[in-house]
Amino acid sequence: MQHASSIEMNAVPETITTPSLRAKDYKSAISPVWCPGCGHFAVLSAVTKALAYLKLAKEEVALISGIGCSSRLPAYIEGYGFHGVHGRALALASGLKAARPDLTVLVAGGDGDGFSIGGNHFLHACRRNMDLTYIVMDNEVYGMTKGQASPTTQPDWAKSKLTPRGTGIRRFQPPAIALAAGASFIARGFSGDPSGLTKLLVDAIQHPGFSFLHVLSPCQTFRPEQKDWKHLVHPCRLGGPTDNPVEAARRIQADDGMALGLLYAQSLPVWQPLNRTSATIDEIELEFRI
Amino acid sequence: MNENSKAIETVPELLVHALELEHESAERYRQLAETMSVHHNVEVADLFTRLADMSDAHASEVTARAEGMMLPQIAPWDFKWSCPGSPESNCLDDHNVSYLMTPMQVLELALHNETRGRDFYAHVASSSPSPAVRAIAGEMAEEEGEHVDILKDWIAKESHSSTPAQEDLDPPNMPE
Numbered sequence: 001m002q003h004a005s006s007i008e009m010n011a012v013p014e015t016i017t018t019p020s021l022r023a024k025d026y027k028s029a030i031s032p033v034w035c036p037g038c039g040h041f042a043v044l045s046a047v048t049k050a051l052a053y054l055k056l057a058k059e060e061v062a063l064i065s066g067i068g069c070s071s072r073l074p075a076y077i078e079g080y081g082f083h084g085v086h087g088r089a090l091a092l093a094s095g096l097k098a099a100r101p102d103l104t105v106l107v108a109g110g111d112g113d114g115f116s117i118g119g120n121h122f123l124h125a126c127r128r129n130m131d132l133t134y135i136v137m138d139n140e141v142y143g144m145t146k147g148q149a150s151p152t153t154q155p156d157w158a159k160s161k162l163t164p165r166g167t168g169i170r171r172f173q174p175p176a177i178a179l180a181a182g183a184s185f186i187a188r189g190f191s192g193d194p195s196g197l198t199k200l201l202v203d204a205i206q207h208p209g210f211s212f213l214h215v216l217s218p219c220q221t222f223r224p225e226q227k228d229w230k231h232l233v234h235p236c237r238l239g240g241p242t243d244n245p246v247e248a249a250r251r252i253q254a255d256d257g258m259a260l261g262l263l264y265a266q267s268l269p270v271w272q273p274l275n276r277t278s279a280t281i282d283e284i285e286l287e288f289r290i
Numbered sequence: 291m292n293e294n295s296k297a298i299e300t301v302p303e304l305l306v307h308a309l310e311l312e313h314e315s316a317e318r319y320r321q322l323a324e325t326m327s328v329h330h331n332v333e334v335a336d337l338f339t340r341l342a343d344m345s346d347a348h349a350s351e352v353t354a355r356a357e358g359m360m361l362p363q364i365a366p367w368d369f370k371w372s373c374p375g376s377p378e379s380n381c382l383d384d385h386n387v388s389y390l391m392t393p394m395q396v397l398e399l400a401l402h403n404e405t406r407g408r409d410f411y412a413h414v415a416s417s418s419p420s421p422a423v424r425a426i427a428g429e430m431a432e433e434e435g436e437h438v439d440i441l442k443d444w445i446a447k448e449s450h451s452s453t454p455a456q457e458d459l460d461p462p463n464m465p466e
Contacts, residue, residue, distance in 0.1 A: 023366075024317060031324035037387035041321060049366045147462055193374040199367040220388070221462045 023048040026058065028078045039191035039217030040070055043137055046194055047077060047106070050201040056104055063106045064093040066113040069144045070137035070217070073108040087118030090125040090134065097130050098273045104205060105131075111138040115151040115172045126181035129209045130271045135201070136174065136212070137191075139219035139226065147222035159222075175252045175263055178212045179245060184268040185211035186248070188260050191218065192230045196260060203262060209270045216258070229258070236261040243267070297417045298370055304414065304423050305356040306364055307371075308430060309349060311407060314376035316345035322387070329389035337396045345378070372413060377406035390456045394448055401441040408434035 026048040034040050051061060062080035065071035066089035074081030080103070084092045093107040114122055114136045125132065140157075142148040149163045151172035158166045175186050185207040189197035197215065204211035216233065218226035238251040241262035248264035255263075298304050323338035371377055387399070411431035418424050 024313075031328055032321070033328050034325065036322055036325045036329065036389050036391070045317075053365060195367040195369065195371070195375055199365075 021052055021055070021058075023052040026051045026078050028076050030075050032076050033072065034069060035219075035221045037220045038069070039139065039215075039219070040073070040137055042191035042194045042197065043070070043108075043135065043215055043217055044073060044076055046189075046197040046201050047073070047108075047135075049194075049198045050205060051077075051079075053198070053202055054104075054205060060102070061104050061106065062093075062096055062100075063108060064096065065089050065107070066109045066118060067144070068110040068113045068142070069219075070108060070110040071113055087113055087116070088121065089113065090118060090121040090132070093132050093134075094125065094128070094130055097132055101131070101272060105133070106205070107132055107134045109134075109136060110143075110150075111136060111140060111152045111172075111174075112142045112150040115174060119151070119172075123177070123181045125210055126178050126183035126212065128271045129182065129184050129268050131208055131210070133201070133204045133207075133211045133213065135204075135215060137215050137217040138174065139217050139223060141219050141222045143219045143222050173252075173257075174212070174214050175255070176249070178214075179248055179252060179264060182268075183212045183264075184209040184266045185262075186214070186252075186264040187212070187262045188214045188216065190216045190229065190233045190260055193233070193260065200262065203265075207265060209268055233258045233260050235259070236263060241265050296370055297419060298414050298423055298427070299418060299420055301420070301422050301426060302356070302359050302361050303364075304418075304426060305352055305359065306361050307369060307414075308352045309356070309361075310364075310369060311376050311378050311410070312345045312349035312352060315378040315403065315407075316342045316349060318379035319345060326389065326391070331389055331391065333393055334391050334396055337393050341396070341400055372410060373406070377410040378403040390458055392455055394445065395455075397441060397445045397448060401438065401445065404434055404437045404441055408438055 023045070027044070032041065032044065047063075058079045061077075062082070063074040063077050064082045064084060065074050066084055067086035071083060071089070074083050082092055082096075089107050089109050093105050096103065097105045109118065114134075122134075125134065138152055140150060140152045140154070142150050148160050149157060149167045152174065153167060153171065155168050155170060156166040158164055175188065178186050185204060187200045187204060189200045191197065200213055204213045216229055218229055220227060236251070236255075236259040238254060238259075242248050242251070242264060243266045245264070245266065252263060298307060319338045319342035323335045323342060326332075326335035326338060369376070408431050411427045411434055414427035415424050415431055418427065
């Protein structure tokens with residue numbers, strides 16, 4: 001295995017020419033089954049706009065997911081997709097990217113899928129720094145299974161029958177953990193800010209390496225109080241994006257969880273597989289011969 | 291969030307904004323119609339489809355006006371909206387969008403959106419340095435104002451025969 005050493009940060013084209021495809025061309029014929037008013041609609045829209053802006057052909061894109069409401073995203077996009085196993089979206093996506101480094105691989109999921117059952121994969125995807133874009137639509141609840149506490153739910157949230165007095169457990173802090181695990185791009189968007197979210201997504205896709213985009217995406221069915229998020233979010237108050245992990249750690253620790261924007265971007269070696277066959281099938285079979 | 295405070299300076303730029311506004315609106319209404327269909331709220335789905343068709347018709351009018359012009363390409367985040375997204379389709383969560391929505395709530399949502407559209411054009415009409423942009427934006431604000439009046443009349447008529455809000459027989463959170 002080897003690391004790519006030449007990395008160019010965020011080369012957003014200055015001049016925009018006529019796109020070959022419009023955002024709506026990336027939407028599939030399948031109607032979303034999300035609840036009306038769900039924040040995930042804005043994420044779907046942002047993904048299609050980002051793909052159109054970047055002029056990516058449908059066959060150059062793969063969207064991989066796990067299980068949950070947000071993980072239905074691949075069905076709604078025209079392109080390669082894999083609605084995978086719970087918590088294993090990053091493992092699937094890593095395998096795909098290793099085999100097909102030419103593809104733009106997006107990974108989508110929710111806070112339950114990504115930070116609970118998929119938490120281990122999240123840590124190692126961050127440190128491995130493959131060129132993947134991981135979009136986590138965080139609504140602080142398991143929505144598909146009708147409203148249980150997730151790793152990002154407040155410890156005193158008592159609206160689930162499973163945790164009638166709340167979980168009493170401190171919340172998972174996605175950006176802080178991503179930074180500690182070695183992610184090279186960390187940003188937070190909000191589904192109520194579709195323009196800002198699209199820009200972050202374009203930056204995330206263009207970033208060489210593992211990009212973690214934490215999206216606050218309200219669940220208005222099981223967490224109706226999240227409608228107030230539109231009054232609570234704010235641009236990151238502690239200055240522009242930094243490439244200094246110590247400074248980023250300070251900012252993220254001081255963050256109230258509602259700061260939007262690019263929080264950290266660093267040029268780090270990108271993991272890539274060697275571009276050659278290491279063994280033939282016959283050689284591999286020899287290993288297993290009794 | 292959206293910090294684009296620059297004025298719209300050219301007619302083609304204004305028309306790109308107008309097209310985006312109508313396309314986004316049509317797409318969002320159509321999406322809501324499909325979702326309401328999935329949730330078996332047929333009456334509301336039909337109404338959202340009608341609203342989507344109206345937005346499509348308005349987009350066609352803008353396209354006709356733009357015939358022969360070279361329209362600029364604008365990145366999604368560079369539109370000069372006064373809110374985080376397109377005025378007639380963003381901030382929908384300000385309203386009670388739910389699978390149990392009534393036709394009256396849909397009309398109120400549409401009124402909210404048309405009012406934002408009218409205010410956007412009125413702002414352009416008062417802030418652009420270009421007389422041509424100010425004139426066209428003024429016309430568009432007037433047209434949107436007519437849509438606002440139509441919706442107000444529609445709401446007044448519907449209020450006498452409106453469908454009552456449905457009771458949710460399986461509410462999502464039932465803490466004991």
